Amino acid sequence: MTRLNYDAARDAFAEWGVDADAAIKQLADIPISMHCWQGDDVVGFEQSEGGSAGGIQITGNYPGRARTAAELRADLEFAYGKIPGKHRLNLHASYLDTDETPARDELDYHHFASWVDWAKDNGLGLDFNPTFFGHPKVDENLTLSHPDKDIRNFWIRHGQCCRAIAAKFGEELGSPCVNNIWVPDGYKDTPIDRLAARERLESAIDEMIAQPYDAAHMLDAVEAKLFGIGVEACTVGSHEFYMGYAIRKGTLLCLDMGHFHPTENVADKLSSVSQSVKEILLHVSRPMRWDSDHVILLNDDILAMAQELVFGNLLPRTHIGLDFFDATIARTSSWVIGTRNMQKALLRALLMPQAELKSIEEKLDFTQRFLMTEELKDLPYGVIWDEFCARNNVPTGKALIADLNSYQASVAPRG
Numbered sequence: 001m002t003r004l005n006y007d008a009a010r011d012a013f014a015e016w017g018v019d020a021d022a023a024i025k026q027l028a029d030i031p032i033s034m035h036c037w038q039g040d041d042v043v044g045f046e047q048s049e050g051g052s053a054g055g056i057q058i059t060g061n062y063p064g065r066a067r068t069a070a071e072l073r074a075d076l077e078f079a080y081g082k083i084p085g086k087h088r089l090n091l092h093a094s095y096l097d098t099d100e101t102p103a104r105d106e107l108d109y110h111h112f113a114s115w116v117d118w119a120k121d122n123g124l125g126l127d128f129n130p131t132f133f134g135h136p137k138v139d140e141n142l143t144l145s146h147p148d149k150d151i152r153n154f155w156i157r158h159g160q161c162c163r164a165i166a167a168k169f170g171e172e173l174g175s176p177c178v179n180n181i182w183v184p185d186g187y188k189d190t191p192i193d194r195l196a197a198r199e200r201l202e203s204a205i206d207e208m209i210a211q212p213y214d215a216a217h218m219l220d221a222v223e224a225k226l227f228g229i230g231v232e233a234c235t236v237g238s239h240e241f242y243m244g245y246a247i248r249k250g251t252l253l254c255l256d257m258g259h260f261h262p263t264e265n266v267a268d269k270l271s272s273v274s275q276s277v278k279e280i281l282l283h284v285s286r287p288m289r290w291d292s293d294h295v296i297l298l299n300d301d302i303l304a305m306a307q308e309l310v311f312g313n314l315l316p317r318t319h320i321g322l323d324f325f326d327a328t329i330a331r332t333s334s335w336v337i338g339t340r341n342m343q344k345a346l347l348r349a350l351l352m353p354q355a356e357l358k359s360i361e362e363k364l365d366f367t368q369r370f371l372m373t374e375e376l377k378d379l380p381y382g383v384i385w386d387e388f389c390a391r392n393n394v395p396t397g398k399a400l401i402a403d404l405n406s407y408q409a410s411v412a413p414r415g
């Protein structure tokens with residue numbers, strides 16, 4: 001493959017006072033938590049339950065869906081092999097790997113131990129999520145806020161098991177495991193007593209996270225949402241609910257890019273939220289008209305998100321997770337291109353003359369800000385990206401496409 005001249009590109013950035021080598025080095029140290037559920041359309045490996053529900057929906061029937069943990073791991077290994085750097089896997093509790101059939105409130109570390117062995121072998125960190133959907137005890141789209149104490153208790157026990165598992169992941173792997181709580185709870189039509197539902201949710205989460213764990217092993221996160229299909233009138237765990245909860249209780253706040261009104265700028269929220277919570281979890285996604293979880297593109301939304309992370313010095317306290325799933329295209333290609341897009345966006349932000357831009361803005365020199373930000377768009381970011389990939393032994397361009405297509409051809413017979 002023809003590679004454009006890196007030295008010339010580095011000089012082009014140097015003219016703007018930017019050190020491309022330093023940007024490449026910094027990018028290599030930013031882990032992205034890739035979500036397991038893109039690989040099998042959120043089905044999971046429970047033998048009786050599973051599948052997406054609770055307002056999340058996958059469409060498409062592209063061949064090659066991973067049907068077992070072994071298939072999912074093979075797909076993940078392929079995908080990580082095409083993504084520069086060392087990353088993490090974000091596992092849902094429904095992806096246990098065992099011949100046993102534990103109920104969700106009986107899950108134990110040993111049901112997931114093979115994932116830890118695999119993560120160790122592959123140099124990956126692990127994150128985790130209790131699975132509060134795709135189960136008969138999700139009654140009328142309610143779990144932790146259900147009026148029936150027995151149902152709430154079942155889900156509280158599920159969350160407790162998951163925290164213990166996550167803490168063990170973190171301990172085994174020597175890196176804190178983010179355990180993210182998202183519940184689908186809400187009402188299709190206008191509820192009478194929103195406060196009661198929110199009080200039930202709050203006290204259920206309190207009970208669920210009461211057991212302290214070492215922050216070096218496990219970090220609790222809570223994920224808000226505007227609405228889901230079937231819960232149009234009220235989502236119990238709204239943004240205001242969880243923002244307040246995270247501030248008061250000291251958890252991480254998860255911002256999913258698909259969980260706000262489509263005209264809202266989620267990147268704009270990072271700096272505000274960072275003033276009130278210690279750490280942030282991101283679910284980088286691409287909503288189209290609703291929380292459709294399209295695979296992320298290298299578009300303005302992602303570039304803005306990356307720029308806020310870099311310019312606000314938020315990378316040290318933000319966990320970058322992905323949340324997209326599309327069964328109309330090859331699943332491994334989605335992982336690889338989506339994750340690389342997040343990295344490309346970060347690289348672009350790292351390649352901006354940050355100090356100079358900030359200083360001209362402080363002088364309220366908006367003309368200069370406009371001129372610079374527009375001219376900077378013409379710099380050869382792609383050449384620096386190619387160099388980053390070459391240094392990490394991963395392909396780009398046509399070679400990458402050929403690899404993605406040939407892997408897809410090898411998994412297509414799964415049906």
Ligand SMILES: C[C@H](O)[C@H](O)[C@@H](O)C(=O)CO
Binds near residue numbers: 037056129223283
């Ligand atoms: C599968 C995930 O837990 C889920 O997508 C959640 O994070 C979400 O975003 C629900 O809309």
Ligand SMILES: [Mn+2]
Binds near residue numbers: 323
């Ligand atoms: Mn999410």
